[in-house]
Amino acid sequence: MAKVTTIKKACAVNPLKMSQPIGAALAFMGVANSMPTLHGSQGCTAFGLVLFVRHFKEAIPMQTTAMNEATTIMGGFDNIEQAILNIHKRANPSFIGIASTGLTETKGDDVDGYLALVRKKHPELENLAMVYVSTPDYVGAFQDGWAKAVEKMIRELAESGPLVPNQINVLAGSHLTPGDIEELREIVEAFGFRPIIFPDLSGSLDGHVPDNFSPTTLGGTTVDDIRRLGFSQFTLAVGEHMRAAAQALQEKTGVGFEVLDSVTGLAAGDRLMTLLSQTSGRPVPNKYRRQRSQLVDAMLDAHFHFGGKRVAIGAEPDLLWAIGSLFAGMGSKLSAVMTTTQSPLLEQLPAEEVCIGDLEDLEERAADCDLLITHSHGRQMAERLDIPFLRMGIPMFDRLGAAHQVSVGYRGTRDLLFQVANMFMAQAHEPGPMDWPVQSAEGASCGSCTSAASH
């Protein structure tokens, strides 16, 4: 059980946190043929866009209502209407997801009302799905924006209908990479299910070369599939922050759900396999029995290197939970733990203290750590502390392959363990004759000894 502390200071230094609207925008990017749009000044979109381009190394569809001083004060109806019409004309998406920003929330635009009005005025938009989510920048963090967007899309779009046998839903949290989602899909399909994964970044941001140019997302959950979420047998919500969305779906359509707080590590993998096996009535395929055995072997081999290591982690709550639990389960000590926003998981973490704060706070606590885990913004800190640095989370702009990092399932966990163990091994200290000085010996600090050692 950890003590959860919110760091009290006026100035955040080296932020760990990113804002809600771009979390919502990324969730909208998991919808096929979609155009995420921020209702704010054009800079709100530009910053998010650059961030995602640098992380995914992909073109990012993202638009803005381009609010200025006057339109903010007068209200943004005209801008919302124009933005929708322009996007409809230029990109012709099936879906426009609109997230508010700090700017428009401070003024207090009723965007749901605007959308109803736009629909009434423009019958030609009949086939265009539009969802608005309220995500002020000055509340919560990236993960919250993602969660709210998914919940709102479900509330607006999901329908009840006849049960489709073998169809199950996977509500994917923002901590999952496109590679993670691909791995989960394979696992779920191996039990004979046809999953609707939502949001599905593995179709839109997995880094593939399409046959033609598209101004909208290249793939993702189709609007039709979002509607059919209510036809499924069951919902797997991956990540605690997907609970509200799963609940909303149950309220609306009656589809039961289970929240998997993590799908990384042996126990979490076992739980996933058990659940899928029970729901499908099929035995766990041999492939996964073998992968489990490989993971157990990897844990045995790697525990020498993980055991006793002090780890500093800065991540959003659900990623922190998955990775923190894995490391603690391998014998490492979570000595410095920083996150961005509240979550019921925080106090359950196997650490003494979990703080909501920034990378300056993490750096202060990480001085004696053996490994730093956070997103790419930890690079300056890792250099200053001179410790190995495992990049996880968004943004990861100074390495390739962020989309394909896999840390879920038996196989993903196995590979992550090897990667980290290798980092520890590379850092291993080569013993020398001066490593074990007699602490209490007389004259131990004679001049000749030190000068010899410094050669």
Added chain:
Amino acid sequence: MDALSKKVQEVFDEPACGKNQGKSEKERKKGCTKQLQPGAAAGGCAFDGAKIALQPITDVAHLVHGPIACEGNSWDNRGAKSSGSRLYRTGFTTDINELDVVYGGEKRLYKSVKEIIDKYDPPAIFVYQTCVTALIGDDIEAVCKAASQKFGKPVIPVNAPGFVGSKNLGNKLAGEALLDHVIGTQEPDYLTPYDINIIGEYNLAGELWQVKPLLDEMGVRILSCISGDAKYREVAYSHRAKAAMMVCSKAMINIARKMEERYEIPFFEGSFYGITDMSDSLRQIAKLLVDKGAPDELLARTERIIAREEARFWQRMEPFKDRLKGIKVLLITGGVKSWSVVAALQEVGMEIVGTSVKKSTLEDKQKIKELMGEDAHMIEDMTPREMYKMLKDAQADIMLSGGRSQFVALKAKMPWLDINQERHHAYAGYEGMVKLVEEIDNSLHNPVWEQVRKPAPWDNPFLEVMAAPGSLSPALEAAA
């Protein structure tokens, strides 16, 4: 806010701006920013522009007063390099919460300034206004003034909230902040007849250091560069320079002009990109300094250096000439860079099949016409789809642009080179031009293109790939 709208109006009215000179008074009042189109806009806001312009000042703390988005989503993402302090790469923000929005964020801002001084003790703090804090009426100028007095340290308000306009407007408002609060507040230890300012150069990828050794050899001292690799002190005493070079007219013309007015520092507009431009710039620097009283021999010394460097450059180009002759380049970049890069690429035998002029002045366009002929393909606004088509149809062999359109080229399986602010290579001066040509050559002749353009085996009509159900392996069949 009134003071801010006055400032914005003043910046719009910039008399030295080439684009402005061609406008009627009424048009000038309307401002240089085109009305942004909701749903079809791209690019940063005024805050973004202000931050780009000032962040290269390396030893100050850049504090963003606003919600987490403005700094949290964007910090440490630019390529301005430093020879000393790393403080400019530290992200500082008041990260205001809901209560601050209701009760005002001025107290938090003041406390933030104090915390930064206690922990980091920088020579100055720049405080950036953002949309939300502007909207709720936080008076950053008053807070900065109070904090300056209390802590005995310059705390500089940069009043360019995102919603007042584009990135370019933000560049200029940042310039105004320097003019109002920084420039002229300190004195250099000593002066020489060879002291210059370089204005609008951000030392991206270290480009200033491709130029500085030549200036050193000429005996010219960069008194201050605004703002690449600058220290606060250098900007504060920049008013003592003898002459100035303005590198990017779009960004900081107001600084150059007002410094000429206030401190009689003559300036010229030049570029470090391309051989001709580089040589011209060195010449102009020498000439302005001599006009201001530096010994004549500077001119001859400069010519000797230029002659040596140009000869060396052409010698180094020999191996590339055959390899790059007739290569068709699509150049998508902003403003002044267009024509200087056009000239440079033509110098080594490449053909420019199109260049963007979205941010160019009339004068820029004229220069492009001179270089590329009357029927120059000038692109006002090209959609990504059009770029993709142009590349896919092989109307161009390579695209040079900013990161935004990178994937348009790569997905068309065409070579691409980054020439904007996030680039990793330095392309300034003679050395930079060699590097640019090398990079183009590397990119064009990389064997990867041939491989990635090959169709997948199942897309090859002459190959029969197993398709019948019976030909699947048992494992695949089970999965199907």
